[in-house]
Structures are given as C-alpha cells and as structure tokens.
Amino acid sequence: MKKEFMKNSLYVMIIICVIGFIIIFSSGAIGKSMQYNYLQKYENAVPSNQLERYLNDITSNFRTAGQVISTLGGFGILLCGYAHYKEL
Incomplete structure (x- = not known):
C-alpha cells in the first residue's frame, strides 16, 4: 500500500513538473x-x-507561473525519490 502510494505520488509530481515546463x-x-x-x-x-x-x-506572468509549478514538481520528485530510497 505504501509503495503504491509513493509510486503514484511520484507520477503526479512528474506530471506537474512536465506541465510547468510546457507552460x-x-x-x-x-x-x-x-x-x-x-x-x-x-x-x-x-x-x-x-x-x-x-x-x-x-x-x-506565464513564464513565472510555469517556473513555480515546475520547481514544486521537481522538489516533489526529489522528495518522493528520497522516500522511495529510504524504503529500500
């Protein structure tokens, strides 16, 4: 259950980061x-x-919003990766 949640949250953060780059x-x-x-x-x-x-x-304004969104997604990816690393 916990690994599935971490994997899903990692996917969400990757999608958020990609959306930020697209913006x-x-x-x-x-x-x-x-x-x-x-x-x-x-x-x-x-x-x-x-x-x-x-x-x-x-x-x-759109460039700034995209930078904020991609930064939040990037930090989320790092945190999810670290949590997954600690589980191993």
Whole structure:
C-alpha cells in the first residue's frame, strides 16, 4: 500500500513538473494569443507601446507561473525519490 502510494505520488509530481515546463515553453504563444484577443476587444484602438507592454507582462506572468509549478514538481520528485530510497 505504501509503495503504491509513493509510486503514484511520484507520477503526479512528474506530471506537474512536465506541465510547468510546457507552460514555460509555450508562454510566448499564449502571450501572442492573449495580445490578439486584447487587440480585438478594443477594436484596434490600442497604442503600440501599450500593446507591447501587455505582451511582455502576460508572457512574463506565464513564464513565472510555469517556473513555480515546475520547481514544486521537481522538489516533489526529489522528495518522493528520497522516500522511495529510504524504503529500500
């Protein structure tokens, strides 16, 4: 029972870490998509410097969120690996 729980928690942490990396690497595409939606919302009446700032802020926010998620997943992987090592 305990080994099965450790194995399942290791899988969950690996998935969380991978999701974080996916968010990091796709933050540019997500930012561009949200920039396009922002431009459509205000019917092309947005100054270019404000649009560029919006893109940089959104991309940075998603990159930071991905880093936090992947870091938590990585630490979880290390803790699960250590717990599994102690069981051997």
